[in-house]
Amino acid sequence: MPKVLVSDKLSETAVQIFRDNGIEVDFEPALGKDKDALLARIGEYDGLAIRSATKVTDKLLAAATNLKVIGRAGIGVDNVDLKAASQKGVIVMNTPYGNMITTAEHAIAMMFAVARQIPEASASTHAGKWEKSKFMGVELTNKTLGLVGAGNIGSIVASRALGLKMKVLAYDPFLSEDRAKELGVTKVELDELLGKADFITLHVPKTEQTANMITAEAIAKMKPGVRIINCARGGLVDEDALADALKSGHVAGAAFDVFAVEPATDSPLFNLPNVVVTPHLGAATTEAQENVALQVAEQISDYLNNGAVTNAINMPSITAEEAPILGPFVKLASHLGAFVGQMTRDPIESINITYDGKVAEMNTKALGSAAIAGVMSAQNPDVNMVSAPVIAADRGIKVSSTTQEKSGVFDSYIKLTVKTADRERSIAGTVFSDGKPRFIQIKGINIDAEVGSHMLYTTNKDVPGIIGTLGQTMGENGVNIANFTLGRSNVGADAIALLYLDDAPNDTALAKLKATGLFQSISPLKFDI
Numbered sequence: 001m002p003k004v005l006v007s008d009k010l011s012e013t014a015v016q017i018f019r020d021n022g023i024e025v026d027f028e029p030a031l032g033k034d035k036d037a038l039l040a041r042i043g044e045y046d047g048l049a050i051r052s053a054t055k056v057t058d059k060l061l062a063a064a065t066n067l068k069v070i071g072r073a074g075i076g077v078d079n080v081d082l083k084a085a086s087q088k089g090v091i092v093m094n095t096p097y098g099n100m101i102t103t104a105e106h107a108i109a110m111m112f113a114v115a116r117q118i119p120e121a122s123a124s125t126h127a128g129k130w131e132k133s134k135f136m137g138v139e140l141t142n143k144t145l146g147l148v149g150a151g152n153i154g155s156i157v158a159s160r161a162l163g164l165k166m167k168v169l170a171y172d173p174f175l176s177e178d179r180a181k182e183l184g185v186t187k188v189e190l191d192e193l194l195g196k197a198d199f200i201t202l203h204v205p206k207t208e209q210t211a212n213m214i215t216a217e218a219i220a221k222m223k224p225g226v227r228i229i230n231c232a233r234g235g236l237v238d239e240d241a242l243a244d245a246l247k248s249g250h251v252a253g254a255a256f257d258v259f260a261v262e263p264a265t266d267s268p269l270f271n272l273p274n275v276v277v278t279p280h281l282g283a284a285t286t287e288a289q290e291n292v293a294l295q296v297a298e299q300i301s302d303y304l305n306n307g308a309v310t311n312a313i314n315m316p317s318i319t320a321e322e323a324p325i326l327g328p329f330v331k332l333a334s335h336l337g338a339f340v341g342q343m344t345r346d347p348i349e350s351i352n353i354t355y356d357g358k359v360a361e362m363n364t365k366a367l368g369s370a371a372i373a374g375v376m377s378a379q380n381p382d383v384n385m386v387s388a389p390v391i392a393a394d395r396g397i398k399v400s401s402t403t404q405e406k407s408g409v410f411d412s413y414i415k416l417t418v419k420t421a422d423r424e425r426s427i428a429g430t431v432f433s434d435g436k437p438r439f440i441q442i443k444g445i446n447i448d449a450e451v452g453s454h455m456l457y458t459t460n461k462d463v464p465g466i467i468g469t470l471g472q473t474m475g476e477n478g479v480n481i482a483n484f485t486l487g488r489s490n491v492g493a494d495a496i497a498l499l500y501l502d503d504a505p506n507d508t509a510l511a512k513l514k515a516t517g518l519f520q521s522i523s524p525l526k527f528d529i
């Protein structure tokens with residue numbers, strides 16, 4: 001039974017869902033904050049469900065010997081070392097929609113709070129002061145909101161702001177003009193946004209490009225009296241530079257939910273007038289926490305039970321509906337890769353995958369990952385669909401794919417071509433209606449070979465006696481042949497044989513075959529059926 005650890009404060013709804021799906025679950029919401037205890041325990045688990053407190057470092061991943069999937073009950077995965085997870089073949093999923101409304105609402109609430117200085121006014125009133133004239137605010141109506149990042153949360157913030165009769169400018173390099181029109185926002189460059197906005201709200205992930213994107217220089221380009229809201233990620237804004245701008249009065253107010261260092265016990269922004277701060281509460285509503293807990297538990301369970309991949313950051317998604325149809329083609333792609341991988345000793349320069357016919361309309365990203373994993377599995381048995389593309393990229397292997405309409409007799413086929421410095425190998429295969437993958441072409445020679453756990457592949461000239469020699473040698477050495485396939489390019493020309501064996505051929509059998517001088521190559525192969 002797969003075993004999952006919940007190491008952050010998730011709604012207990014998740015626990016019930018895991019149990020309903022036949023998954024053993026340990027609910028230890030404090031463990032994420034205890035690095036050493038987590039490190040000692042992580043080896044037990046197939047799945048890990050987290051929020052932002054658990055830091056999934058390369059060290060933790062190295063100890064996670066059974067881990068297959070990490071589910072983030074929320075959006076940002078900057079607390080997970082994605083590269084290390086991918087290299088280890090661990091899928092990282094998030095729940096991109098469960099807390100987006102709640103977080104957008106928090107950004108709007110923060111905008112109101114900073115426009116009307118509500119937290120300070122509230123504290124002052126609680127203190128028995130009646131400072132009516134101290135807290136003069138500004139209206140939002142007709143003001144310009146600068147939206148940095150118009151993804152899921154940014155789009156909701158835009159719709160709410162438009163409802164408040166604000167004008168919305170959006171800076172997002174991936175926002176199309178059509179989508180901007182649909183959202184009712186004006187797409188602008190960052191400098192224009194900085195110069196025109198009365199309020200600026202950030203909704204981008206923290207990446208190499210966005211880290212520290214709001215510097216002292218960017219702040220200097222802003223309109224005097226601007227107010228800045230950050231409910232996205234700490235580290236997007238230079239907190240020291242913002243503190244200076246708040247002190248000089250160039251920036252009239254700031255509302256921050258996220259900080260460069262969290263938990264934030266100190267920040268240059270703390271204790272400045274008209275700075276509203278909350279302790280990373282963007283996603284903290286009952287509704288959002290129910291949503292993300294439910295979704296993450298369903299997604300992790302689906303993956304561990306059925307191989308369905310939803311909302312993965314480091315692997316193409318495979319829906320629960322497509323998993324059964326895609327499964328045999330995933331196997332095929334992996335077998336094609338394994339065939340070439342076992343035949344290739346030299347460094348691989350490139351891999352091309354051609355999808356012909358119906359398979360071209362399937363999830364070719366997932367199939368490509370399976371093919372690459374197959375190729376690399378000969379050298380590294382731990383490689384999988386998550387890690388293979390990362391490892392291939394690290395090794396400088398160029399991966400390309402081609403899709404084409406049905407070009408032959410098969411409704412669907414996949415052809416894999418692998419190039420090394422001095423040669424090219426290709427193999428094609430299909431899936432028959434029985435759901436079993438078949439090899440249909442090797443080196444351009446047509447065959448029809450069912451794939452077995454143990455196979456023997458030989459190349460030879462098309463001369464009499466090959467079948468007899470192969471059959472007799474296997475028989476004399478106690479290896480039963482389940483299936484025998486031959487192919488040739490032309491009479492008397494290049495020929496190949498593929499034997500599906502019940503056991504691996506032993507060294508004596510291989511030596512005997514070699515001694516006949518009939519074969520150019522004799523390769524025992526293994527496949528993970």
Ligand SMILES: NC(=O)C1=CN([C@@H]2O[C@H](COP(=O)(O)OP(=O)(O)OC[C@H]3O[C@@H](n4cnc5c(N)ncnc54)[C@H](O)[C@@H]3O)[C@@H](O)[C@H]2O)C=CC1
Nearest residue numbers: 075076149150151152153172174203204205231232282283
């Ligand atoms: N405070 C909190 O508790 C929460 C914070 N978040 C954070 O909010 C942020 C946004 O989340 P979503 O909207 O769901 O993400 P999303 O992926 O839907 O949208 C992000 C947008 O940023 C854009 N973007 C990427 N690089 C950019 C750049 N260099 N300049 C401008 N735009 C860029 C993307 O094109 C995309 O449209 C994330 O950082 C997430 O972690 C999310 C939930 C809760």
Ligand SMILES: O=C(O)C(=O)COP(=O)(O)O
Nearest residue numbers: 051052053074075076283
């Ligand atoms: O979903 C996100 O990206 C968040 O930042 C929410 O974080 P949390 O789950 O509240 O620690």
